[in-house]
Amino acid sequence: MKTFAIVLTIAFLNAEAYCQKTISGRVTDNHHQPVFGANVYLKKTYDGAATDSIGGFNFSTSENALQLLVVSCIGYKETEHALDLSKSQESIQLTIDEEINKIDGVTITAGAFEASDTKKSVLLRTFDIVTTAGATADITGVMNTLPGTQTVGEEGKLFVRGGDGREAKTFINGLLVGEPYSATPQNIPSRFRYSPFLFKGAFFSTGGYSAEFGQALSSVLQLNTNDLPARTQTDISLMTVGGDISQTIRKKNTSVYAQIQYTDLQPYYQLVPQTADWQRAPHSLNTTLHIKQKWGESGSLQAYTNYDRSSMSILQPVTGIAADSLRHDILSDNLYTNIALKNSIGQKASFSGGFSFSENVSHVDTENLTLANTSRFMHGKMSVDHDISDGLTLKYGGEWILSNYSESMHEGANDSNQSAHVKSNLVSPFTEASVYFSNKLMFRLGARLEYNDLTDSVQIFPRASMAWKFNTFSQVSVAYGAFAQFAEMQFLKWLPQLNQEQAKHYIASYQYIRDDRIFRAEAYFKKYDQLVTIQSADELSPVIANDGYGEAKGFEIFWRDNKTLKSVDYWISYSYLDTERKYGLFPYVVMPYYASKHNLSVVYKQFISALKSQVGATFSVTSGRPYNDPNTGVFNSKLTPVYKDLSVNYSYLVKPNMILHAAVSNVLGFKNIFGYQYNASPNEAGIYEGVAIEPPAKRFLFVGFFITLSKDKNANQLNNL
């Protein structure tokens, strides 16, 4: 009997454990809004519930002592509350704080265009670069359909917000690229050297960029190379302009990519007449080697090298003597190496940096004159991102840029030689703090300190920006920055102690993003100072000074819609620009030749599943650009006609591993004139004779066939994006 009583007691004790208690309450955020889908539970038990749409929760537990009640929800900081379950519980009110989300929260959008596949709200996707008509997979071509850029057809480079082409700099993995554009004769547009297939993302800034970037007055284009490729594969491209073959080898933590490409425009030019008088069409040999290595959990090491040799011959007027054409033989060698590394330092910090080397050697031979120049850049950089606290991230680092330029001129007639050489060092530490007050408001303050050995001076360039997301879809952001860039080598070689040219940017931006529709409006003011002027065209005794200046102001509108029409994606960019400057040979403050008041681009893409095809069209209009007609006596007072272009492209997936791509520029055959070139002296009638600068051909047709061979039969070259 006694035994029975004990057993009964024990059984009872156990049974008591099944005595259930109900716990209920409500979870709100710091704005008193209910939190839906938060997981509320007793720590180290299974007991809990997810909150409903009004933040309410209700669950029962058999726990009895002091417990910790955990509230966890994605996007919020996890919190714990002590709960004494031996007492009876009333409805529990819980508040949780938002977690600062540095990726999808508020971001500085002023002047910034990002192409990415990982972030959700981006204005461009990496895929856009290869599918935009008119760009023929040229990264610059795509950026030129964005607001803030001005089309300068005879150059093919980026011209941003009233800035000269040289004011826009390109960086690969944060490291400077010395010469991102292919070599071409004067007035023949160049192409961006690097294939968009190399990169997983791009960041294009039209102003107000981070303190991390220097030596660019107008714009920064930052490209990030791909991660380890998915598989071992061979890619073959057959194009109307040449072909290439590449091999990717993927091992567990390493990959090697090697490519060789040969392009020659000769056969194409023989079929399609060109306005330019080519003696030998451009042809080039290009090789790439890219090695990537995983480094620990999240780090990577990579080495990229590209070598290109191109040559061409053209009959062209010599500057200042339009009537007489001379044969120009151009040979260009370009080498670029980029060694980049990144890794994390503990949980809270990461570093990235590396080293780049650029060398560009060009030879131009005319009948009795040989011009040769070599420019070299070395860039070393290291930068640390440190999460000091939830709302504060500090970036700090330093860089060193060494530039070395030399040129020589040989005149055959009197067998004379001239040469010049200039070398500069720039050392710059930089730091920047990003302060997040909430997921709606952030500030970024930074500065870079630059020492340069040409003027032996130290300068500080501050940067400041702010972003405020005032509702789920809209945000405003403002940015300010002071920027500097070395004077052109052509001037520095005469006067190495020239100051750096300077610019200040003031930008205000509004952005609205909702369901695959993006609207952005931006206004800016830009002030230039210390621009280099040259007062005599006389090569032997020019007067060079830092007394140029200028300004640019304007506004831009961007609209992208991927939702209204099924399978259709389009964007519209409009830029208004008002700019004047005194620099170079300009006698006074005037609108420069590359500037145009109005620029409009409409980009359209449609994916047609039934045809396994993507079609695209890009329409661009640019208002007239100034040119100098010496017959008028007023500098840069005439305007070219309006520039118009409609380009189309078509991609067809023949098989999963074969893509056929065709593109035509200026299908409607608009007659475009980029400017005029005049004789230096008037003819007998006292008139300066001139010739129009036109595109090298009315249209350009490109057809390419791309094959990927791998064990996975479905892989194609687009997988690299």
Added chain:
Amino acid sequence: MKKVIFLLVLTSLVAFTSYADKYESAMTATIEKLNTASTVDAYRDVAASFERIAEAEQSKWLPFYYAGLSYVWASHTIQDGAAIDGLLDQAQVMVDKAVKLSAQNDEIITLQGYIYMMKVTVDPASRGAQYSGMAMQQFGQAVGINDQNPRALMLMGRMQMGTEQFFGQDTSNSCAMIARAAKMFEDYKPASAIDPAWGKETSEMFMSECGASK
């Protein structure tokens, strides 16, 4: 007295086994709920339950796996792309935690491939090329580890079938793959009562698609 001690030992043993059973019974009950869920809210609740078990257990990969699977299945029930991405992000967090507890696990790798597969559906035109390759790679890796995993084989077949349909190609290869997976399901024995066992009905559904396309 002997009797008392015996009974004491017995009851504490029962208490202990009931504790060990607690994990299995909680898992079994939640898996049951997962199999009957049909709305996004129901799937979220199930995922939250698995997460609670996972957080309490700390060292078991299965609850994280099932939490991830719940989010992936939840993404099937809705149309809005951004919301699908949100659920897949939550699934990814669970898979990342599961991988930390069990590396080279064919079930977790298959689930990772499944997440990529669903990512494609949000924006096939721009994501297809990238994510379908990544999904195929995961399925291939899972089959490499365990060629008797019917889920890996079935999803791989479905992914390939999608590509073949898109290109108007013959789907007999991918259908054969799905058929092989369906056959494996017939006498499939999961490693334990709570190990992944889903997929039989899905494979039958895929099989019917094969029948329809012929």
